[in-house]
Amino acid sequence: MERCGWAGPDEIYLKYHDTDWGVPEYDSRALWEKLVLDGFQAGLSWLTILKKRENFRSAFAGFQPDIVAEWGPVEVERLLADKGIIRHRGKIEATIANARVWQNLEARGGFDQFLWNYMGGIPLQNSWKTLEEVPAFTPLSTQISKDLKKEGFRFCGPTIVYAFMQAVGMVNDHLVTCHRHAEVAEIALAKTR
Structure with missing residues (x-):
């Protein structure tokens, strides 16, 4: 069975890879969780975060924004x-502050809508043949990053945002040779x- 090289x-x-990555996610809370975890991943491998994901969920109250x-210095x-x-x-x-930003965006129409509006609600289907073709960031991830920062989000640079977009299925970046692409x-x- 052919998979993406990573x-x-x-x-x-x-x-x-086989069950989560690239599957379109439309739930506001789940999107926030993934963006937070991608922020924690900055400077580390995603495998490190995956191995600690359940610990993160426990430590951060199931990622309930x-x-x-409501947390402060004691929880930090x-x-x-x-x-x-x-x-x-x-x-x-940043995670605590980002939860407050999430609340503001959720109240203004939904964090999910804020993100998916960039895509018109429809995931972009790429057709990469090699990992070398897949960009680290795009003009769209740069724009989303800029807009998230304008709202007050932290740890959401263009590369983090693109990794997030890939993971939550805003873009399908499974290689065309991968069994998961189709x-x-x-x-x-x-x-x-």
């Missing part, structure tokens, strides 16, 4: 002592019918 050999990575938005110190997550003060404080394209088509 997937493997670790079983958790293969499962993530309305809960996290608790999280800095949690060996199950990435203990980076800037990223932890499957993810069909899932995207079904969601837009």
Whole structure:
């Protein structure tokens, strides 16, 4: 079975590639969780985050933004002592601040709508043949990053945003030779019918 070259050999990575990555996500809370985790990934491997994902979910109250938005210095110190997550003060404080931004965007029509409006609600289907063709960021990820920052989001540069867009299926960047490319394209088509 052919997969994208980045997937493997670790079983958790293969499962993530084969079940999650690239599948269009329209749930506001799940989108926020993924963007937060991509921010924590900055400077690290995604595999590191995947292995700690359940710890992150536990530490951040299931990534419920309305809960996290209420947190302050006590929770920051608790999280800095949690060996199950990435203990980076800037990223932890950004997550709390980003929860508040999420609330504002959610109240103004939805965080999901804010993001998917850039795509007209329809995932972009790419047809890359090699990993070398896949960009690290695009003009669109740069624009979304700029707009998120204008709203107050942190740890959301163009490269982080593009990785996020790939992961949540805003773009289908499975290589055309990968068994998931056609499957993810069909899932995207079904969601837009």
